[in-house]
Amino acid sequence: MRALGTLATWVSIALGACLEARGAGDVAVDLGPESDAVEAVEIAAETRPEPDSGTDTVRADSAIETEVAGSEVVSDSPAMRLHVIDVGQGDAVLVELPCGAMLIDAGGEQSDDSAAVGSFDSDVALEGYVRAFFARRADLHGTFDLVVLSHPHIDHTRGVTRLLAMAAAGEIVIRNVVTNGAEGSGSGVREQRALHDYADQHPGIGRWYVLERKTEATGLTNDVIDPFPAPAAGTCGDVDPTITALWGRVDNDSTLQTQWSDADLDNDNNHSVALRLDFGAASALFTGDLEEAAIAGLVARYGASGLLDVDVYKAGHHGSHNGTTAALVNAMSPALAVISAGPVSREGDWTAWSYGHPRWRAVRDLLGDNDSDGVSLYRPFAIDAQVATDYENGQGVFETKQIARAVYSTGWEGRAVVVTLHADGTLALPE
Ligand SMILES: [Zn+2]
Ligand SMILES: [Zn+2]
Numbered sequence: 001m002r003a004l005g006t007l008a009t010w011v012s013i014a015l016g017a018c019l020e021a022r023g024a025g026d027v028a029v030d031l032g033p034e035s036d037a038v039e040a041v042e043i044a045a046e047t048r049p050e051p052d053s054g055t056d057t058v059r060a061d062s063a064i065e066t067e068v069a070g071s072e073v074v075s076d077s078p079a080m081r082l083h084v085i086d087v088g089q090g091d092a093v094l095v096e097l098p099c100g101a102m103l104i105d106a107g108g109e110q111s112d113d114s115a116a117v118g119s120f121d122s123d124v125a126l127e128g129y130v131r132a133f134f135a136r137r138a139d140l141h142g143t144f145d146l147v148v149l150s151h152p153h154i155d156h157t158r159g160v161t162r163l164l165a166m167a168a169a170g171e172i173v174i175r176n177v178v179t180n181g182a183e184g185s186g187s188g189v190r191e192q193r194a195l196h197d198y199a200d201q202h203p204g205i206g207r208w209y210v211l212e213r214k215t216e217a218t219g220l221t222n223d224v225i226d227p228f229p230a231p232a233a234g235t236c237g238d239v240d241p242t243i244t245a246l247w248g249r250v251d252n253d254s255t256l257q258t259q260w261s262d263a264d265l266d267n268d269n270n271h272s273v274a275l276r277l278d279f280g281a282a283s284a285l286f287t288g289d290l291e292e293a294a295i296a297g298l299v300a301r302y303g304a305s306g307l308l309d310v311d312v313y314k315a316g317h318h319g320s321h322n323g324t325t326a327a328l329v330n331a332m333s334p335a336l337a338v339i340s341a342g343p344v345s346r347e348g349d350w351t352a353w354s355y356g357h358p359r360w361r362a363v364r365d366l367l368g369d370n371d372s373d374g375v376s377l378y379r380p381f382a383i384d385a386q387v388a389t390d391y392e393n394g395q396g397v398f399e400t401k402q403i404a405r406a407v408y409s410t411g412w413e414g415r416a417v418v419v420t421l422h423a424d425g426t427l428a429l430p431e
Pocket of ligand 2: 151153268269
């Protein structure tokens with residue numbers, strides 16, 4: 001993505017005009033280096049608006065609309081769809097493929113129902129989303145080919161109980177389970193253990209515990225981590241989806257045991273399973289709640305090989321100050337990022353408000369305002385969003401920031417963020 005960053009930027013800005021004119025639909029942004037879009041975009045770049053001129057200028061500038069109309073791509077290439085479900089403060093991402101589905105984390109927020117806080121139950125949100133998904137994709141027969149828990153914190157595991165109840169009732173099927181294997185500490189360890197037990201009690205279910213030292217230089221994959229076989233003709237759009245684990249639990253045999261501080265080792269977040277997903281020319285990275293020590297390890301291990309270079313970044317640790325670094329963003333050169341965090345309007349314990357998510361330090365890295373290049377695409381229209389610029393007295397101090405680039409958050413949008421990545425390398429912005 002790096003070389004095309006600037007070009008893709010202007011495709012995206014122009015896309016706003018296209019969306020306005022046509023209504024949001026199957027408009028896609030071409031990210032491929034061989035794209036016909038490149039020539040048209042280079043013309044458009046000469047007439048680009050000033051950076052601060054806002055979306056009104058883009059909409060009003062008919063020259064840009066005209067020039068870029070030819071660069072608009074409606075792809076019929078098969079797609080991987082990332083559904084970042086709105087589970088409040090927490091993570092649950094449903095990955096939809098032509099030939100199957102997987103779930104990365106099953107967490108979320110449960111807020112008090114007092115009037116001051118507002119009521120939210122991520123279990124209800126997750127179950128409703130999963131039901132609606134399998135109703136639409138009846139061809140999948142309620143099957144999750146894979147359920148991954150990045151680490152045993154409750155904002156990543158809360159929904160396991162509900163999912164296992166659905167499985168017991170025959171409403172869903174779980175074929176494979178991947179976790180970091182931890183069964184000791186963590187606010188969600190009871191749920192992680194329950195998923196381990198479920199897999200152990202059902203011999204047909206594949207189970208794999210990902211250890212950091214086993215991911216080595218090229219990442220780790222096998223038939224459990226990547227249960228999607230190379231497709232026979234006509235299945236999965238003739239694309240072989242591949243899933244690679246790039247990080248996992250740092251166990252006693254890891255060299256990091258001597259290199260890391262006790263605080264880094266004791267932090268469950270640093271033991272998150274990190275995954276890279278590839279679908280044809282499309283790719284995405286999930287880092288769970290990895291914090292700076294682990295992110296530095298990830299970049300040191302994979303940065304040079306290009307294994308971190310992806311189109312979509314599911315922002316780590318809910319956009320926390322310690323979940324994204326400029327070095328990671330530059331290694332990914334992502335087109336787009338999605339943060340999973342709740343709205344700051346729910347002012348209770350264990351909410352985005354109480355954690356100060358997302359934090360300006362991380363969002364700034366994604367916007368390219370700091371030492372990073374940021375994401376390369378732009379939103380069709382800039383939004384004003386709540387971002388924590390500080391943290392005091394057990395809560396984030398939030399300010400309104402303008403978000404022009406393609407950085408999305410479930411908390412800002414107030415709903416699931418769905419990104420469509422086509423196998424030919426084109427990408428559709430969330431609607
Ligand atoms: Zn978390
Ligand atoms: Zn965590």
